[in-house]
Amino acid sequence: MMLHTVNKSGFSSKLLEECLRTVQADDAILLIEDGVYNALKTARTFTDQQAQCTWYVLMEDAKARGLQAEHCHPEIQWVDYSGFVELTEQHASICSWF
Amino acid sequence: MNYSIAIYGGPYGHQASHSAYHFAQAVLAKGHHIQRVFFYHDGVYNASALVSPPQDEVNLPQQWQQLANTHQFELTVCIAAAVRRGVLDANEARRYQKPAANLAEGYQLSGLGQLIDASLESDRLISFGP
Secondary structure, three states, X not given: OEXXXXXXXXXXXXXXXXXXHHOXXXXXXXXXXXXXXXXXXXXXXXXXXXXXXXXXXXXXXXXXXXXXXXXXXXXXEEEOHHHHHHHHHHOOEEEEEO | OEEEEEEOOOOOXXXXXXHHHHHHHHHHHOOOEEEEEEEOHHHHHHHEOOOOOOOOOOOHHHHHHHHHHHHOOEEEEEHHHHHHOOOOOHHHHHHOOOOOOOEOOOXXXXXXXXXXXXXXXXXXXXXXXX
């Protein structure tokens, strides 16, 4: 079980795509910084393979960019920095994509 | 748990150091320990004593100093990355015959081995990049 953080928007970078090529089932993906734009409904679609991992978006970064929950995929859970730390407690390895 | 943090992004140009700082605060608020923050690549600019933002803006180098001092963790700067970018302590300034040193107080220049050591010794190592 690994936690992946992604900090770039899919509108301007292939970073999330690269990340998705490596994720395993039971991994978690946390969208941070400009990566929060990937949470938008217009940004990407979930496939069966991708749905096996759990998705999170960092609330502070999402709000700072004007994102609202109703604009985002409902499957993505919103976490604050405290929740970010909890994710790192639960996952022994953290892979930061940037 | 014991955490170490690696920062690859400079202050102001990227969010990396800012994100790492907020993460560090949240780690400490949960009762965890931070062992070391390692500054690498352009992250070494976080350790410049000459960073002078407007007074009403955050001063990340100073905030790291204060947090590290309060919670007693190391601010380690990769020496090879720092020296080639002009972040020097007194020793390196002498070695390269430069007119001044600018490594901020509370930071120390050291080798990349300290990042490997952090990954071995800490329960968690997390990186924040540009």
